[in-house]
Amino acid sequence: MYIYMNGEVIRKEEARISPFDHGFLYGMGLFETFRVYNGHPFLLDDHLERLNRSLEAINIEGGYTREQVLEKLEMLLGKNGYHNAYIRMNVSAGNGEIGLQTDSYKNPNTIIFCKPLPPRSASAEKQAVMLEIPRNTPEGTERLKSHHYLNNILAKKEAGDDPSIEGIFLTRDGYLAEGITSNLFWIRDDCVFTPSLNTGILNGITRKFVIKLAGKLGLNVQEGMYRPEAVLGADEVFVTNSIQEIVPISSFDGHSMPGLSGKKTLEFQVHYENCCEHLWSRNEL
Incomplete structure (x- = not known):
C-alpha cells in the first residue's frame, strides 16, 4: 500500500x-x-x-x-x-x-x-449498548477531530471487537452523547432527535448531512439534552459516520428496534446513496 x-x-x-x-x-x-x-x-x-x-x-x-x-x-x-x-x-x-x-x-x-473498500452495502445493522465509561469533555470550547482519542479507545475496549455492537456514551450527568465512532439519531412520528452539541459530542459531517436532509424531507429536527429512556419510545434509531454511513439500530440498551425494517431510515439511506458519487457539500442538497 x-x-x-x-x-x-x-x-x-x-x-x-x-x-x-x-x-x-x-x-x-x-x-x-x-x-x-x-x-x-x-x-x-x-x-x-x-x-x-x-x-x-x-x-x-x-x-x-x-x-x-x-x-x-x-x-x-x-x-x-x-x-x-x-x-x-x-x-x-x-x-x-x-x-x-x-x-x-x-x-x-x-x-x-x-x-x-467494497461497493456500498445497505444490509448492515447494529445493536446499541450503553457504556459505563462516560464521554469526556472537549479539550477546548468544542470537540475537534483530534489525536486525543484515549476516551474512545477505552470505550472500544469496554464494548469489544464485535462490529455489530456500537457503544453509546453518556455524559457524566447521564445525558445521551454519541457512539464510540458515530453520532446518534432516533425518529418518532415526523421528528428526528439527536443529542445537542452542548453534550460535548463531535459535530460529525454525516450528522450535519442528515440534519440538512431531514429538513429537505419535511421532518422536524430537535437537538437537545436527552436521557436514554427518551429513545425507548422511538419508532426507529440509527447511527452515522462518514465510513459506515447511516446504520440502523436493531436494539437499544436491550430493547428491540426496527433496524433494517425502519422505513424512514431506509429513506435516508436511499437519498445518501443517490448523493454519494457527486455531492461536495451538504449545502448542495
Missing part, C-alpha cells in the same frame, strides 16, 4: 516522522476520514471546512482547498489503483522542542492514508 506524505506518494513501509513532532509528543494533530465513491470524495468541502477551522483553533498554520486535496488524492488513488476507498487525511503540528509551545506551528506534516 502507498500513502501520501508531504508532497510524495511512498510505500507505507518508508513513512517516517520525527519523535519531535508535536502531534506525537502532545497530540497536536487533526484528522478527517471520508469515503471515495467511484472516484468521488463525498462531502469533501465539508470535511475541509471543519479541518481548516480546527487547524486555526489549535494554531497550526495553513489550510487545504478542494483543488489541492484532489491533486493529492489523484496521485494516491492512482498509485494504489483504488476507485472506492477509505481515506484518512492527517495533519500533525510538525517538529518542535520538548515542552509546550505557544507560538504557531508553521510546518505541519500532512499524511493521507487510504485502503480499499
